[in-house]
Amino acid sequence: MEASNFTIREIPTSGLPRNFEPQEVTVIGCYSNDPMQNYIDGARNLKYVQLFEGTKSVNFDLNKQIDYEDYEEYERNVIPKRKEQNSKLVNILEWINLHEKEFLKSRPEFVMLRGLMEDIVTTAYRCCLSPDWRVGAMKKKGTIYLRKILTKEQLEPRPKSDKSKIKVSVLGCNFEKFVVTDEPNEEPDPSKKESQGSECHVVLRTKIGGHAILYSAKVDGVCAEEGYDLLEMNPKEQPDMLANCRLVEVKTCSTTQQNKLRHGGFRKNKSRGWWVPAALGGVSNFIIGYRDDITGLVRDIENIPVKELYRKYGSGWYGESGYKFFEDFLSEVKQRVVEDETVYIFSAHKYEQAGRGLKVNFEVPVEGSQYLLSNLL
Secondary structure, eight states, rough: OEEEEEEEOOOOOTOOOOOOOOOEEEEEEEEEOOOOOOOOOOOOOTOOOOOOOOOEEEETTTTTTTOHHHHHHHHHHTHHHHHHHHHTTHHHHHHHHHHHHHHHHHHHHHEEEHHHHHHHHHHHOOOOOOOOOEEEEEEEETTEEEEOOOOOOSSOOOTOOHHHHHHHHHHHHHHHHHHHSTTTTTTOOSSSOOOTTTTTEEEEEEEEEEEEEEEEEOOOEEEEEETHHHHHHEEEEETOOOOOOOOOOOEEGGGOOOOOGGOIIOOOOOOOHHHHHHHHTEEEEEEEEEEEETEEEEEEEEEEEEEIIIIEEEEEHHHOOOOOOHHHHHHHHHHHSSSBBBOOEEEEOOGGOOEEEEEEEEEEEESSSSGGGSSSS
C-alpha cells in the first residue's frame, strides 16, 4: 500500500473584513426520496416557504402532533440506509445517468455531495466539533468522484440514551410543518401527518478556485425570486424553474441564543455550522424558530439572509479559510488521482492538526475494490 501525507497551508486572517462572498451556485436539476430513501426523479417532495421581513411573533407549540416512536423508527431504520446510500453517491449517480446530456454538456471535474464538502471545508477551523473524515476518490474520463468512507459505528443510529439530541431533532422536524407547505400560497398545516425521510434535493454546479464541481444538497423549501410567481412557474412540474427560486433553510435555535450578538457560542460555532452548508448549497435565507427548551414553544421566528448571518453574527472564523482549504485540497487530489477506476483514499483527523498547516493523509490501498462506485459516466 502506498501511503504518505501532505500539508495544506493556512491563510492569514488577521485584519480580514467580514465581506467574503462564496462562489455562485447554479441549480441544474433535482430529485426526491420517498420515506424508504428510494429515488424519485424530479421535485415531487419540494416544499414552499413564504418569506417575511425581520422577526415575527408567533405561538407555535412544537410538542403537538409529535410521535417519538415514529421518529425513533426513522432513526433506527432509515437514517443508516440514507448514510450508506450517501456514502456510495447512490442518488446523485442515478440523477447523472438519467440526465446524461446535462451532465456531459459541461462535464465537471468533481462529483460529490454537499455533506462531504462541508466536512472538508470545516477542517480549516480546527474546531473540536469538526468531524474526522475519510474520503475515497476515483476517476473516470476526467471526472473525479469523491465519496465518504464510513465506519460501521458511523452507520449506526444514535443510541436511545441520547434523548436530549433526539428531542431537539424531533422539535426541529416539527417546526418545519409550521412554516413550509406542499403547494405555493397555501397556509402551513402543522397537524398534517408527514412521513420522515421524504425529501427533495437540488443538483448544483459551482466553481471553487477554478475547480468545476457537480453535487447535490437537501433543500428545506423554496420561494420565488423577485419578479417570478410560483404558481406560474410550478417547479414541481417544471423543475428547471427552480433556477428562478430562492433556496431557504429552516432552523430552530434555543431562546438562550436568541440575542446572537451577545452569545459567544452562537457567533463562534453555530453561525459557522449554519453558514458553511448554506453557502455551499446556494441558500439565500434562514427561517429560524426560537424554541423554549423546557416548554417546546416558539414565540418568535426570524428571517435572516445568509449574507447577514456571516457579516453580522460570525466571529473568530472566516469564509476565506474554509474555501481556500477546500480549493487546495481539490488541487492536491487532482495531482494524485491519475488512474481511472482506481481507489485513492484521503483522510484528516482533528487531533493531528498542529502547527501552521493542516495535515491530510493519502494512501492507495492494494485492495480497494470494496470502495469502488458503479454506474460512473
